[in-house]
Amino acid sequence: MPHPDGAAQRDADALVAWYRANRRDLPWRRTRDPYAILLSELMLQQTRVDTVVPYYGRFLAEWPTVGALAAAPEEDVLRAWAGLGYYRRARNLHAAARAVVAAGGFPRTVDGLLSLPGVGPYTAAAVASIAFDLPAAAVDGNVQRVISRRHGLTADPARGDGLRVVTRRALDLHDAAADASSVTQGLMELGATVCVPRAPRCDACPWGAVCVAHRDGTTAELPRLAPKIPPTAVSAVVGLLAGPDGVLVARRSGSGLLGGLWEPILGEREQGEAPEPALVRVFAERVGVDVVVGERVGEVRHRFTHRAWTGSVHRAHAVGDVIPHPGPGYDAVRFAHPGARDLAWSTLARKLLGYASIVAEPLAADGP
Numbered sequence: 001m002p003h004p005d006g007a008a009q010r011d012a013d014a015l016v017a018w019y020r021a022n023r024r025d026l027p028w029r030r031t032r033d034p035y036a037i038l039l040s041e042l043m044l045q046q047t048r049v050d051t052v053v054p055y056y057g058r059f060l061a062e063w064p065t066v067g068a069l070a071a072a073p074e075e076d077v078l079r080a081w082a083g084l085g086y087y088r089r090a091r092n093l094h095a096a097a098r099a100v101v102a103a104g105g106f107p108r109t110v111d112g113l114l115s116l117p118g119v120g121p122y123t124a125a126a127v128a129s130i131a132f133d134l135p136a137a138a139v140d141g142n143v144q145r146v147i148s149r150r151h152g153l154t155a156d157p158a159r160g161d162g163l164r165v166v167t168r169r170a171l172d173l174h175d176a177a178a179d180a181s182s183v184t185q186g187l188m189e190l191g192a193t194v195c196v197p198r199a200p201r202c203d204a205c206p207w208g209a210v211c212v213a214h215r216d217g218t219t220a221e222l223p224r225l226a227p228k229i230p231p232t233a234v235s236a237v238v239g240l241l242a243g244p245d246g247v248l249v250a251r252r253s254g255s256g257l258l259g260g261l262w263e264p265i266l267g268e269r270e271q272g273e274a275p276e277p278a279l280v281r282v283f284a285e286r287v288g289v290d291v292v293v294g295e296r297v298g299e300v301r302h303r304f305t306h307r308a309w310t311g312s313v314h315r316a317h318a319v320g321d322v323i324p325h326p327g328p329g330y331d332a333v334r335f336a337h338p339g340a341r342d343l344a345w346s347t348l349a350r351k352l353l354g355y356a357s358i359v360a361e362p363l364a365a366d367g368p
């Protein structure tokens with residue numbers, strides 16, 4: 001049994017007391033249900049709390065138990081997730097729910113949680129400590145920042161030795177406190193509301209009297225993260241082909257970033273390829289439709305994790321009959337009215353559908 005030093009004991013006591021007195025009343029803090037905790041943790045990755053709150057409530061209203069979610073069709077789950085982005089999280093959640101049901105219940109160890117689809121070390125530790133009160137260190141960017149500053153750590157806390165030291169310090173707090181749930185959530189809350197990236201509120205911090213970065217005036221320099229790799233620029237084309245039943249849209253195949261989601265017909269331009277011939281090629285290759293390219297109606301930019309995507313958006317007019325069939329990268333194609341609620345749209349598609357509604361309405365009345 002580890003014996004935390006006196007500093008870790010004082011830090012843990014101060015953190016837990018501060019958390020209990022200052023925590024925000026968020027809906028996932030009113031439950032110990034591992035399914036609801038897993039749902040909240042996945043939704044909160046790369047998404048702001050105030051965005052997540054309504055999605056979390058709607059999701060649990062539709063699928064209140066892990067069994068209910070496991071029984072739902074994937075397309076329904078993706079549709080409920082639409083707008084949150086990073087759809088891989090929704091697919092993983094659904095797969096994890098099915099794995100939990102197949103196993104007869106939630107695993108109650110970190111290793112067991114790690115075996116669920118899409119559950120990595122951070123999420124496993126978060127669920128283990130919050131739902132099951134196990135002393136597991138959930139180390140995300142917030143926790144890396146708080147602990148780096150508290151101890152004046154100068155190594156990159158997101159990798160290698162720096163990450164190992166941060167994890168050890170977080171485990172020291174768990175060893176010192178009986179309430180693993182409050183340690184984990186206290187660290188998260190401190191990073192989210194007090195020890196924020198710019199201008200931390202050290203005067204309101206439970207560690208203000210002992211923090212190395214505050215004492216040394218180095219809060220602006222810590223944490224020292226390695227520079228991020230700039231995103232790859234991607235040039236794409238988008239074609240809005242209108243018909244009586246809306247615009248031509250297709251569903252991405254596979255389990256990749258956008259798999260299972262609908263979008264107007266689009267594709268990347270090849271090196272040196274102008275938008276118009278690129279769009280003719282994309283329609284022929286991806287949905288088997290010959291088109292001529294009409295006016296350019298706009299440009300849409302979208303940021304994926306590692307890609308800065310720019311799409312040139314054009315009207316497209318069919319040459320001859322439109323008998324579309326899904327080609328590479330798509331598994332279904334049809335006409336649909338922009339924003340149709342029975343389809344799961346990607347965040348990018350929602351941006352594009354703003355243009356699609358301009359194109360579809362007048363042409364819908366006149367025919368294709």
Ligand code: SF4
Nearest residue numbers: 195200202205208211
């Ligand atoms: S004292 Fe300031 S820098 Fe140190 S942990 Fe608290 S908020 Fe962060």
